[in-house]
Amino acid sequence: MSNKLIVTPSPHVKDSVTTQSIMGNVVLALAPAMVASVLIFGVRALLILITCVVSCVAAEYLFEMVCKKPNTTKDLSAVVTGVILAMNLPSSLPLWMAAVGSIVAIVVVKQLFGGIGQNFANPAITARVVLLISFTQPMTKWVSPNFGTAAFDAMGGATPLAVMKNAGETLPSLTEMLLGFHGGSLGETCSIALLIGGLYLIAKKIISPIIPASFIATVFVLTAVLGQNPIYHILGGGLFLGAFFMATDYVTSPVTDKGKLIFGIGCGVITVLIRLFANYPEGVSFAILLMNIITPHIDNLTRNKAFGGAY
Amino acid sequence: MGKRLKILTNGIIKENPVLVLLLGTCPTLATTSMAINGLGMGVAATVVLMCSNLAISLLKKIIPDKVRIPCYIVVIAGFVTVVQFLVKAFAQDLDKALGIFLPLIVVNCIILGRAEMFASKNGPVDSVLDGLGMGLGFTLALTLIGSVREILGAGTWMSGTPFMVDLTGILSTPMSIFTLAPGGFFVFGCMIALINKLTKGKAIKKKEFGCANCPNASSCGAAKGGC
Numbered sequence: 001m002s003n004k005l006i007v008t009p010s011p012h013v014k015d016s017v018t019t020q021s022i023m024g025n026v027v028l029a030l031a032p033a034m035v036a037s038v039l040i041f042g043v044r045a046l047l048i049l050i051t052c053v054v055s056c057v058a059a060e061y062l063f064e065m066v067c068k069k070p071n072t073t074k075d076l077s078a079v080v081t082g083v084i085l086a087m088n089l090p091s092s093l094p095l096w097m098a099a100v101g102s103i104v105a106i107v108v109v110k111q112l113f114g115g116i117g118q119n120f121a122n123p124a125i126t127a128r129v130v131l132l133i134s135f136t137q138p139m140t141k142w143v144s145p146n147f148g149t150a151a152f153d154a155m156g157g158a159t160p161l162a163v164m165k166n167a168g169e170t171l172p173s174l175t176e177m178l179l180g181f182h183g184g185s186l187g188e189t190c191s192i193a194l195l196i197g198g199l200y201l202i203a204k205k206i207i208s209p210i211i212p213a214s215f216i217a218t219v220f221v222l223t224a225v226l227g228q229n230p231i232y233h234i235l236g237g238g239l240f241l242g243a244f245f246m247a248t249d250y251v252t253s254p255v256t257d258k259g260k261l262i263f264g265i266g267c268g269v270i271t272v273l274i275r276l277f278a279n280y281p282e283g284v285s286f287a288i289l290l291m292n293i294i295t296p297h298i299d300n301l302t303r304n305k306a307f308g309g310a311y
Numbered sequence: 312m313g314k315r316l317k318i319l320t321n322g323i324i325k326e327n328p329v330l331v332l333l334l335g336t337c338p339t340l341a342t343t344s345m346a347i348n349g350l351g352m353g354v355a356a357t358v359v360l361m362c363s364n365l366a367i368s369l370l371k372k373i374i375p376d377k378v379r380i381p382c383y384i385v386v387i388a389g390f391v392t393v394v395q396f397l398v399k400a401f402a403q404d405l406d407k408a409l410g411i412f413l414p415l416i417v418v419n420c421i422i423l424g425r426a427e428m429f430a431s432k433n434g435p436v437d438s439v440l441d442g443l444g445m446g447l448g449f450t451l452a453l454t455l456i457g458s459v460r461e462i463l464g465a466g467t468w469m470s471g472t473p474f475m476v477d478l479t480g481i482l483s484t485p486m487s488i489f490t491l492a493p494g495g496f497f498v499f500g501c502m503i504a505l506i507n508k509l510t511k512g513k514a515i516k517k518k519e520f521g522c523a524n525c526p527n528a529s530s531c532g533a534a535k536g537g538c
Contacts, residue, residue, distance in 0.1 A: 100486070108497070133493070134486035 019116070023076035025206050029197035030083050030245065036180055036190035041091035041143065045186050049086040051095045055102035056082035063111045077116050081105050084124040084245055087187025088238065088285070089131070092143045097135055101127040121292040122249045125242075125285050132285070142183035159184045160236035161281040177235040188238040198244030210260040211253060211267075212243040218268025226276060239271065242284035252292040259295075259302040266291045318437055322444035328421045329452040330506045335421040338412050339453060340495040344464070347471050349457030350450060351405040355394050355413060357446025360422050362390040364442035367430040374431075383426045384417065391417045404471060421449060452502065459498050464489030 037045045060078040064071050072078075085105055089098055105127035110119045132139045142159050160172060160182055172182040180190030187194070201207045216234055224230040233239070247253060247267055254263050267287045274283025328334045335356075342352040366386045367374075374382045395413050398406045406413065416422065425445055430438040462468050466485040468476040479485070488494045 094484075097484075130488055130493075133491065134488040135484060136487075138484070 019075040019077065022206055023080050025201065025204055026080050026245070027076065027083060029200045029206075030080075030087070030187075032193035032196045033087060033187045033190060033241070034083065036193040037087070037091075037186040040180050040189060041186060044091045044143075047095060048089055048091060048093060048098050048186060049083065051098045052086035052089070052102050053079055053082035055099040056085070056106050059103045059106040060111070063107050064115075067111075069115065072116055075116065078106060081110070081123045084187075084241075085127050087241055087245075088124060088128040088185050090139065090142050090185050092141050093131075093135075093138055097131060097138060101131045104130050117251055119251055121289055122246050122252050125246050125288050125292070128285050129289055142185075159281065160232055161275060174231065174235075177232065182236075184236075185238065188241050191235045191240050194240040194244060198240065201244065201248075207244070207248040208257070208260060210257055211247050211264040214261050214264030215239070215243040215247055215267045215271075218265045219271055222268065222272040223276075226272070228276065233272075233275070237275070237282045238284040242271075242288055243267075246285075247288050247291070249292075252295055254295055254298045254302060256299070256302045256304055259298045262298050262302065263291050263295065266294075315437065315440055319440045319444040322441070322446070322448035323451065324448070324506065324510065326445075327448040327452055327506065328424075328445050329449055330503050331510075332421075332424070333503075334424050335419050335449060336499075338415065338419060339456065340492065340499060342409055342412050343453055343457040343460055343495060343498075344490045345408070345461045345471065346454055346457040346469050348405070348408045349453035349455075351398075351402065352409055352412065353446070353450025353453040355398060355409075356416050356419060356421065356449055357443065358394055359387065359390045359416050359419075360425060360446045360449075361439050361442035362393075363387045363422055364425055364430040364438040365435055366390075367426045368433060368435045368438035371431050379427075379431065380423070383423060387422050387426070388417045408471075421445060456495075456498050456502055459502075460489045460494055464491075464494055 034049060037049070056078040057073050061071065061073050063069075064073075082102055082105075085101055086098065089101070105123035109121060109123040109126045110116065113119050142162075160177065162183075176182055178191050180193070182189055198207075198212060202209045202212075216239060219239060220230045220234050223233040243264075247264065254260050267284075270287035270290055271283045274280055274286055280286070322328060324331075326332055329336070329339050338352055338356070343349040363383070363386050367383060370382075370386070391414060394416070395406075398409075398413060425441060429441045433441070458468060461470070462478060462485075464485055464487055466477070466479040466481075466483075468478065470477075486494075489498065
């Protein structure tokens with residue numbers, strides 16, 4: 001006889017939202033950017049995407065099998081990690097490096113810290129930083145768009161941010177910036193597709209608009225104040241990808257609205273500092289990683305006071 | 312004789328100073344970017360450890376208990392200076408690679424730890440054996456970590472020695488993060504996990520590190536019935 005009465009602590013109200021449905025929506029939101037990346041960078045982009053997703057899921061499955069943990073590949077979180085990691089890589093990257101990155105993301109960053117919900121930093125972003133430090137040269141070899149042809153354009157296409165930093169080459173026009181016809185990693189170039197995906201997630205209430213809005217606004221205002229072209233700074237580089245899809249990771253961003261605001265502004269400030277004053281042309285990934293690390297402290301400082309509570 | 316052998320082998324796995332006792336972490340992380348640097352650091356520390364253990368076990372009756380730490384440091388610093396001059400004279404490349412970490416052997420917690428935990432309570436022969444065993448454990452751990460980091464991070468092994476093995480043919484693009492600080496922490500952590508797995512987490516006797524001798528005992532939760 002099954003027990004109809006369940007005695008448990010709250011929450012008692014159940015919702016149909018599951019990890020799987022949230023992750024599925026994130027993949028859906030990334031779909032325009034995925035399509036755009038394949039259109040802009042050709043078959044090679046598709047190969048990188050497939051490699052990352054397959055090796056992320058395989059790494060999660062194998063690790064959990066070896067450690068005799070429950071299999072969590074069905075919640076699609078590994079798929080999301082794979083897609084986001086692929087979006088962060090240049091299309092000319094050797095496929096085995098993409099696979100190494102996926103293994104770092106899933107095994108080292110996620111599973112070694114206890115699996116989904118336990119990672120201290122966003123797996124995809126950490127994997128990107130590990131790859132950037134390990135394989136600097138292939139990770140910064142940007143390919144010019146080749147509009148669907150299978151052949152690679154071996155000419156390096158500098159990213160708009162690199163152009164702004166070093167001068168000499170001409171910047172793409174604003175339309176090209178919006179549509180993504182310039183050098184860069186798979187998912188960072190087509191700003192429109194990322195914006196569509198981001199707005200879809202906000203409309204579905206999967207992410208709160210506070211982090212992306214404060215992140216992008218901070219970069220816009222700071223670059224404008226410091227005499228740069230703010231439009232190019234928010235459209236170039238991985239800002240949209242980072243702000244909508246990586247900084248908003250539930251596990252590694254603050255819980256309260258005030259905390260989210262601090263997190264977004266912090267990300268923006270670090271990004272601008274790295275872009276304008278450090279050696280790397282792009283700082284979004286480092287900014288998010290650094291803010292991920294101080295997220296527990298932000299959470300502590302912005303804890304909501306319980307009504308009538310003791311403190 | 313069996314007891315002496317046990318003292319000697321104690322430091323190699325069962326009480327490995329780096330991987331089980333977690334002492335000397337700073338030189339471990341800083342000097343293991345290449346296998347030969349790890350080996351050099353290990354040998355230098357072993358020599359100091361043996362000499363200081365011998366001297367301290369001989370002087371243990373003379374050293375007043377209240378000022379024992381400064382006395383140990385003076386003895387250790389003397390031997391470190393000797394080793395440092397020897398390395399400077401005969402192995403200049405190693406001296407350059409180890410840099411500040413060579414004189415910093417003075418404050419290496421393994422050496423002070425063994426002086427406090429072993430040499431001050433045991434006779435000279437046992438103390439030298441303990442120093443040798445701990446030193447071997449330190450050297451082995453450092454060489455192993457250095458080897459992994461060098462092979463994965465630079466694609467070579469023992470470069471800078473006549474025995475250099477060049478693996479760049481197989482590992483055409485080494486992951487240079489392994490020769491940097493994050494790789495050091497990562498390999499170090501994996502080694503600790505491996506030793507823990509091999510010894511089933513029983514490598515260390517808990518009572519040897521009880522709360523009674525801990526300087527933080529009064530402020531930590533254990534004294535108030537916590538942990």
